[in-house]
Amino acid sequence: MKIRQLLAIVxxxxxxxxxxxxxxxxxxxxxxxxxxxxxxxxxxxSISIFKDYKNYKQNKKLINFSSSFLIVGFTIITMAILIKxxxxxxxxxxxxxxxxxxxGGVYIxxxxxxxxxxxxxxxxxxxxxxxxxxxxxxxxxxxxxxDQYITxxxxxxxxxxxxxxxxxxxxxxxxxxxxxxxDNR
Numbered sequence: 001m002k003i004r005q006l007l008a009i010v011x012x013x014x015x016x017x018x019x020x021x022x023x024x025x026x027x028x029x030x031x032x033x034x035x036x037x038x039x040x041x042x043x044x045x046s047i048s049i050f051k052d053y054k055n056y057k058q059n060k061k062l063i064n065f066s067s068s069f070l071i072v073g074f075t076i077i078t079m080a081i082l083i084k085x086x087x088x089x090x091x092x093x094x095x096x097x098x099x100x101x102x103x104g105g106v107y108i109x110x111x112x113x114x115x116x117x118x119x120x121x122x123x124x125x126x127x128x129x130x131x132x133x134x135x136x137x138x139x140x141x142x143x144x145x146x147d148q149y150i151t152x153x154x155x156x157x158x159x160x161x162x163x164x165x166x167x168x169x170x171x172x173x174x175x176x177x178x179x180x181x182x183d184n185r
Contacts, residue, residue: 004048004067011044012074019081028124045071088130089117094185095140095157097168097178099149106149108168108178110140118146135185140168150176157183 015037022030048067055064091111098107104122110133111117118129129146138157145153157168157180168178 002067004044004051005070007044008048008067008070008074011041012070012077015041015074015078016081019078019085022082023085024128026126026128041071041075088115091115092184093182094135095168095180096182097180099176099178106176106178108146110135112184116142116146118150120149 018033018037027033045068048071049065052065052068056062091113093109094112095110096108099105104120104125107119107121109117109119114132114134116131116133118131120127120129131146132143134141140155140157142150142153142155145151155168155178157166159166166180166183168180169176
């Protein structure tokens with residue numbers, strides 16, 4: 001195995017791993033990490049194409065482009081993971097609610113297709129949980145307990161005393177309270 005093929009495999013698994021981690025978490029320096037990975041990948045691909053083409057001119061075999069094909073293949077897989085993750089976040093919202101804390105907060109986004117994304121945030125870090133839900137009137141039943149903040153699978157949307165604001169509370173458990181930000185029911 002050529003060193004370029006080994007570098008392509010190491011680089012490819014690194015970018016796929018980073019894209020997979022982005023499904024469940026994001027960090028403050030994420031953009032800088034991606035810029036660094038893109039620069040490394042572009043450099044590695046340029047060198048690989050140049051050397052592979054040079055070898056191809058001598059041997060006339062497509063196998064000479066194996067390291068270039070590996071890098072392109074890993075890049076396509078990574079792009080597919082990132083696009084799928086972004087499409088998950090961009091689905092239309094049915095109900096969105098949040099809970100602010102001193103250092104961060106919790107945000108839950110119920111999508112119109114019956115799925116939800118719960119984001120727990122702290123300074124420079126976000127952690128994502130996914131699941132499905134069923135809604136009946138003002139009661140929402142989650143398929144699982146998504147995070148350490150919520151201790152019950154049953155939530156209820158209740159109006160404030162003044163009727164202007166609505167909250168989402170646990171029916172049982174610690175009675176964790178969210179402020180309803182958007183309701184498109």
